[in-house]
Amino acid sequence: MQLSIQAIIGFVVAAGLAVASELPSPMTVNLERRKMLVTKNDTVDFKAVRKQANALNYKYDKLLRNFRKNTGRDHPLLHLLLDLIDKRDGKGDVDLDDIGEGQLWAGDVQFGQSKFKIDFDTGSADTLVNPFVYFPHRSKSSRKTHHTFSTAYGDGTTASGFIYTDDLKIGGYKAKDVAIGLSVTKFINDEDNQGIAGMSFPAVQSFPKKFDPFFVALVKQKVVPEPVFQFTLKRGSGSTLHLGGIDNSRFQGELSYVDVNPEDGFWISEGKVNGKKIDACIDTGSSIIFGPIDEVREVITKMDGVTPFTAGGALHGAFDCSKPPKLDFEFAGQKFNLGENQVSFGKYQGQCVLSIMGQKNLPMNAWVVGDSFLQTASVVFDMGKNRMGFAPSSN
Known part of the structure; x- marks a missing residue:
């Protein structure tokens, strides 16, 4: 009989109470932001925006396919699957995501x-790296699993490689036999960042079920004191991923919690944008905030001083930079107002471009909430109690 991840985590937490004094303290990983969506003069690079939006659409399409493969049913928020070729034709093969240009938050691992x-990504579940980054032959603890992965890129090319297991060191923690996919083709075009580490639930992972996402492996091996991690992202320096507990110094006031369903695979919550109810997927792997085009249009048209326009097939909003509009997100009854630096992600023809955008035919009936919101809040992801906590980030 297979136990659910929640049952395993509950058992680990209960067992850990007896040896709490032996557990290590929570650890912090410092993060750096990789890449931007603007040029040097702060002008929005709509080509880069479109490229990332397409990559995110592809990512969620593949995750929804993974969900169907892993659970035998369609995701409750499924809208449509894109017209993509499914590359899974061989035993042990798994499909991964087209990451493209790295737009995420990166930290050190070994x-x-x-x-x-x-890059640490709450919108996916697998760990994979570019070629010539991870060298299994140099590690006595490395094991080749003989399971392969494959990924299709937007330009029609493909990449493939093997899944290995090895010892992982991160933020002072060490876990054994953690799965890592080594690609033979470069999939992240950023010399300073060479891979992606998914932190969502196993229901959307591409790897076979026996290969846990890295944080789940930390929890199962009782490496972390609590099955909790916390992202605090800032526009400048000071962005962190806190593992194994909550750092109260990273936020103001109290955390407000919302429940999540781990069986859905994603960190999804009900929320509001300027009072409009939405389903929101909190995704540290997205530099942008986007949602179904009709919902975004409804929000934009009610904002004072914002003019809708279309670029790269997506709906945007433009406004006078000296008069930023009110844009707030609400979770668990707590509002987060996007400040002057978050309400826009660049300029276009002398005006500022709103940091939310709308797209047609999204794979999922939900908003993908990334950077602009996350720079206003410290967010706690609690796998033990199946919830997310939100609080305004400290100055």
Whole structure:
């Protein structure tokens, strides 16, 4: 009989109470933002925006396919699947996401003897790296699993590689036999960042079920004191991923919690944008906030001083930079107002471009909530109690 991840986590937490004094303290990983969606003069690079939006659409399409494969049913928020070729034709093959240009938050990790920066993504569940980054032959603890992965890129090319397991070191923690996918083709075009580490639930993972997402592995091996991690992202320096507990110094006031359903795979919550109810997927792997085009249009048209326009097939809003509009998100009854630096992500023809955008035919009937919101809040992801906590980030 297979136990659910929640049952395993509950058992681990209960068992851990007896040896709490032996557990390590929570650890912090410092993060750096990789890439931007604007040029040097702060002008929005709509080509880069479109490229990332397409990559995110592809990512969620594949995750929804993974969900169907792993659970035998369609995701409750499924809208439509894109017209993509499914590459899974061989035993043990798994499909992964087209990451493209790295637009995420990167920190240091070590697999075996290989050290590198990797992006931490709450919108996916697998760990994979570019070629010539992880060197399994240099590690005595490395094991080749003989399971392969494959990924299709937007330009029609493909990449493939093997899944290995090895010792993972991150933020002072160490776990054994953690899965890592080594690609033979470069999939992140950023010399300073060489991979992605998914932190969502196993229901959307591409790897076979026996290969846990890295944070789940930390929890199962009782490496972390609590099955909790916390993102605090800032526009400048000071962004962190806190593992194994809550750092109260990273936020103001009290955390407000919302329940999440781990069986859905994503960190999804009901919320509001300027009072409009939405379903929101909190995704540290997205530099943008986007939602179904009709919902975004409804929000934009009610904002004073904002003019809708279309660029790259997406709906945007423009406004006078000296008169930023009111844009707030609400979770668990707590409002988060996007400040002057968050309400816009760049300029276009002398005006500021609103940090939310709308798209047609999204794979999922939900908003993907990324950077602009996350720079206003400290967010706690609690796998033990299946919830997310939100509070305004400290100055």
